[in-house]
Amino acid sequence: MNTTLTGHLLYNVDKLKNIFHYPQSKALYIRSVYLSFLKREAVVFFVEGAAEIKTIESRILTPFLSEPVQTMDDDDIIDFLIEEILTSSICKKITTFDAAVNELINGNTVIFIEDERAAISVVTDAFKDRQITEPSTEFVIKGPKESFNESMSTNCSLIRKRIKDPNLISELLTVGDREPQQVTVMYIKDVADDGLVKQVKQRVNQIEIDVVIDLTILEHLIEKRPYSLIPSTLTTERPDRTVSFLREGHVVLLMEGSPLALIVPITFWSLIHTAEDQYLRWASGNFTRVIRLIALVITLLVPSVYLAVTTFHPEMFPTDLMLAIAASRERIPIPAFWELLFMEITLEILREAGIRIPTVIGPTIGIVGTIILGQAAVEANIVSPILVIVVSITGLASFAIPDIGFNIAVRITRFIFLISAAAMGFLGLSLAFIVFLAYAASYSSFGVPFFAPLAPSLPSSNDLYTRPPVQKQSLRPFHLFPKDKQRMKNRKERNK
Amino acid sequence: MIKLNDGKIGAKEFFAMIIFMIGIKFKDGTPELLYEAGKNAAWMMPLFSLVFLLVPFLMLLSLLKKHQTGFLELIFKLTGNHVGSILILLLFVLFFGSVTVNYRSHAEIISTLFFTKTPVAILVFVIVAASLYIAYLGLETIGRISWLILPTFFALMIVLIAFTWRQINWGFFFPIEGPGLAAVLRESVKHSAIISEVILLSALYPFLQKERDFRSSFSIGIVFSCIQLAVFLVLLVLVFDFPGVANINFPYQQLTRFVTIGPIISHAEGLFLGFWSIVTAIHFAIYLILLVFLFARLLRLKENARLLIPLAGIIFFLSLFPENVFQLTEYRKAYIAFKSWFAFCLVILLWVLDKWKGWKRQ
Incomplete structure (x- = not known):
């Protein structure tokens, strides 16, 4: 299809019509104009919905149909039209059908001129965009409230x-x-x-x-x-x-x-940091960050630690607490592992359903979740009340992990840990943990190790588990090999 | 251009690896051997061993600096192909044996204290599998996770000391010299293999980003490890007294039972078991990767992670041979005694050969 335009207007027009399946498809709009100042025929093409008709009228048709002030002094008609007739800011010359089609589907207008081997493309695109709105998933209390849209x-x-x-x-x-x-x-x-x-x-x-x-x-x-x-x-x-x-x-x-x-x-750090960590003052920003790290640990480990302690290491809890846990589990016929697995899966279902459910009946799911799972399941002796606490804390904590991909990865890993804790208590759990950590440490994104710049240890501003005050974040992270390594020169250098 | 995954490790990672190779030996069966030999002055033994090994270590560092190659290449270079092969074979057999015994001894600790009903074979298998996977991911990864885990390790050790402080009786410190200084010195030399194993880490010399890092990390790492060992050997004696500490099995694990964190956690040994397993997996991964280095050098192969699988498989099956803990302890003793002399003599031999060659050239 990558053929050049010919000098025959009719041929060019027919070929373009064929490409767009005209007249079967109504997408292509064609408007012929007679350029009296050139004594030539011209054909204007644009695609329905992609180009804005008002722009075409004011930027192309009006200059074409009115008598120009300038007279034709250029050898090249196309250049003359672009430079002296058309009032649009972005026009370009195209020579192939491929380019013409590409311009058209991107919302631009293409003009064929009689006896010319080239055409003009004028930017007229007007795809409908959403307004710039507030971020829906990465909301901050303090900081800019713009988010990207689809354009x-x-x-x-x-x-x-x-x-x-x-x-x-x-x-x-x-x-x-x-x-x-x-x-x-x-x-x-x-x-x-x-x-x-x-x-x-x-x-x-x-x-x-x-x-x-x-x-x-x-x-x-x-x-x-x-x-x-x-x-x-x-x-x-x-x-x-x-x-x-x-x-x-x-x-x-x-x-x-x-x-x-x-x-x-x-890196790992970019997955757990949020914009607000930097916008809030040092103490507040670090506090929220530490809370998020705690939430990460809770999501990963609390269900499996609970399982390991209750089934393998009951001596860890004081006798009173252990007896309380045992008493609450006394009437439950299922082993702790299945009980926990059942609850965790239910929680995941609740989350998934919560996203898919229409907003109108959204609150219902809260009622279903709390009453059916929290109350009825306990009263029916399917789960113990302590387990409900464990699962709710885990569920709550999992919402604090900001990145959706990492969030789900952590939730999946939680099940792996659960199984290893069910198999071998703390031994299984910790071996699974170190294996997972080793995997993560060996993982790299575009050549950058997952835990860089902590491990492998490289110079950076230590914006990791916590962050230093803004004025001390003077280095760009070295794992990215920035050409300009320093964000700010220190005072001595500045005064020089 | 980004070159972070070139298989090399930095100073901090190397330091962490030394700590996890040597500095955590108070957690396995080593204290038993040391208390038996050094009585309540056992804590001096790592320090004396360090002094005893100071000369070989310095010789080793100067040799490495002079020749700019790893330890194994150095052996070949100075002793020639045939003798070099025999020496490396000996090293390989020694380390292979002791790693096998150590795996089993770790499994026995878990089996005796925590999982009495689980077959030892399964416990060995799980530890071998975890360390195999970590080792399979390569030296870089081992370095990275060692460095990642190290702060938590120190923090937990401080927690351990802080929460067992109440149990300490400073009177148990005396008699300071234990069985007498001469006896302690003699035993320190015999048991120097506990520390001299680190010589094998110098096979990693070419895998450090900067040559300077090797020397600093190596020295600081060993001194730190020895002090750490000494601190914990003291702590154990102060809590359990001698001969109590020599009579109980696995004193470190017993010590963790004393940790009571307020009214919430009455016995934290499960927690420490968890962390100990993490450290153990890293510990063995380091040994496994060193074994692969030895094996690859021996057969003139490229260091290949795939070699790990057969090695780990053989280790797993061999570790099931000893029938019980008592046999294991005997094996351990024999290995340690032999390794102590071997490592010491090997370094001296290399140094003498190097000097002799230099002299001959003149």
């Missing part, structure tokens, strides 16, 4: 609004063979490591697939280990968070139609 240009502008730096590069790559989609790769030229940028672009270019439906699919396609529990990329809907990653030397990918930014490479 790539809006998302780019939200990022550019925050980084006023000519070194912020946005490169366009194309993925998908059947329906080529554009992917914007953003990075800061004098910060991000060249090798990293090259590696990311290479992975995107290596994708062999007909269509990439969304950025989240692209995320899977650029991952090296698709079966891994741990994610190797991060998506965020917050422009401010994206910007802070860019400034550290990460690479960001954006795609049309996706209200997210994809950030690579990532």
Whole structure:
């Protein structure tokens, strides 16, 4: 199909009509104009819904049908039209049918001129976008409240609004063979490591697939280990968070139609930090971060520790407490492991159902959850009251893990730990834990180890379990090999 | 360009590995051997052993610096191919044997104290499997998790000391010299293998990011480990008294039973068992990877993680041979006595050979 335009207007028009299955499909709109100042015929094409008619009328048809002030002095008619007639800010010359089709489906208007081997494309796209709204999953109390929407240009502008730096590069790559989609790769030229940028672009270019439906699919396609529990990329809907990653030397990918930014490479720390950790003052930010870490440990370990203690190491609890637990379990016919498994799975069902349930009957699920599971199950002697506490704490804590991918990974791991604790108490649990930790430590995202810069130990601002005050975060993390290693020069250097 | 997964480890990771190789030996069957030999002055033994090994260690470091190769290559370089192969074979057999015995002894501790009904074979299998997986992920990963776990390890050890403080009777410290200084010194030399095993870690010399890191981490790591061993040997004596401490099995595990954290946790030994298992898995993963190094050098193969699987398999089956703990202790004693002299003599031999070659060239 990649043929060049011919000099015959009728042929060109027919061929384009064929490509768009006109008149069977009503997508293509055609408008013929006679350019009296050139004494030539012109045909204007645009696609229904993709282009904005008002823009076409004011930017193309009005100048074409009115008598121009300038007279034709250029040899090239196309150049003359672009430079002196059309009032649109972005026009370009195209020479192939491929390009013409591409422009049309992206909402632009294509103009064929009689006896010309080239055509003009004018930017008129008007795809309907959602308003910029507040973030729905990464909400903060203190801090910016903008989030990305489904338009790539809006998302780019939200990022550019925050980084006023000519070194912020946005490169366009194309993925998908059947329906080529554009992917914007953003990075800061004098910060991000060249090798990293090259590696990311290479992975995107290596994708062999007909269509990439969304950025989240692209995320899977650029991952090296698709079966891994741990994610190797991060998506965020917050422009401010994206910007802070860019400034550290990460690479960001954006795609049309996706209200997210994809950030690579990532570490454990980026999965458990939130934007608010930095916006709140030192003490408050660290407090919330520590609470989140505790929640992570609780989600991972509390059910299995409970199981290990009650079934293998009852001596750990004082006699009174142990007797209380034993008394509460006295009338329950099922072993503790099955009891716990039943409750944990029920909790997962509750969570899943909570997302899918229509908002109108949403509150019902709360009632169902609390009354049926909390009350009735205990009264029916299917679960013990202490277990309800254990499962609710775990469920509550699991909501504190901010990243959805990591959140689910932790919830899955919790079941693995549960099984190992059921098999061999603390021995099984801790061996499973260290094996999992070893796996995570060996895991890397775009060449960056999961626990960097803690293990392997590298210089950084120690923004890890806790963070230092902002003025002390003077180094960019070295695991990203930033070209500019220092965020701020120290006072002595500044005074020089 | 990003080069973080090049298989090399940094100073901190190496330090943590030394702690997990040597510094945690108070947690296994080692204290029993030491108390038997050094009575209530056993805590001095790691320190005396360190002094005794000071000269070989310094020789080793200077040799490594001079030749810029790992320990095993050094053996080949200085003793030639044939003798080198025999020496490495000996090293391999010695370490293979002691690792096997150690696996079993760990399993016995768990079996005796916690899982009396579980067959020992299963316990050995679980520990072997966990450490095999960690070792399979490579040196880098072992270094990383060692460094990740180390702070928690220290914190828990401080908790252990703090919560057993009430049980301490400072009178048990005396007589300071135990069976007499001469006897302690003699036994320290005999048991120096407990520390001299670390010599094998110098096979990792080429795998450190910076050569300087090796020397600093090696020295600090060993001194730290010895002090740590001494502190815990003192603690155990102060709590249990001698000969009590020599008569009870697994004094460290018994010590953890004393830990009572307020009214919530009456006995924390389960918690310590958990953490001890984590540390054990790392400990054995380090040994396994060193064994692979030896084995690969011996047969002139490339260090390959796949070699681990047959090695671990053989270790698992061999570790089931001894019938009971008493046989194990005998094996351990024999290994330690032999290894002590072997490691010491090997380093001296290498140093002498190096000097002799230098002299001959002149």
